[in-house]
Amino acid sequence: MTARSDGPEELPINGDDDVVRVRQLVRAYAQRVKLSLVDQTKLVTAASELARNTLIYGGGGFARVEEIHDGRRAGVRASFHDEGPGIPDVTLALADGWSSGQGLGLGLSGARRLADEFDLDTEPGRGTVVTVVKWKR
Template identity: 80%
Template structure:
């Protein structure tokens, strides 16, 4: 997969207002590549969950959003990174219904179901990066 445009746009995630800004930027990119309204909603929902996780569980971090292409299609890639505590058990964290906090436990698993590609890179003590891609159909 190669970048189909400019360098990624990076937004800090340090508060609730930043989560809103990330959601708005992801929607702008989804519209730019002409994702269907349903796919726009799925991507924006996943991005909102992941940005909120970055803030709450990672202590803040950054989102990186860009248009990507693989030679046949275009899409949007969004990566959410933090330098928080990391996830000790990724299998458990990706299971429906599990939460390390008081939430419903649908953040990571729900986000994974809403996108076409999902990558979780985490290490205890180093932090977490979750990268998602939604392709135009």
């Protein structure tokens, strides 16, 4: 799998306006690789949830968005990085309906369902990186 030669774009996530900018950037990449409207919506929804989690639970951080290719198809990879407290119980955090805050508990589990690929790298005291990929069908 390769990224575009112009490399990934990074945006800070330090406030609500940044969450909006991340959504807009992810949508632009999804349109660039010609994802269907349904897949664009899925990816943008997942990115919005993950950007909000980065802000609320991670205390802010950044998003990295890039176009990727696997030799057969194009896709978009979006990763969300924070240096927050980390997630002590990943199994619980990925369970539908569970929330550590006031939310509906659909952030991580919802993002996982909406993406073609999902990766969660976290450890208490080290922060969290969540990566999602959506491939063109």
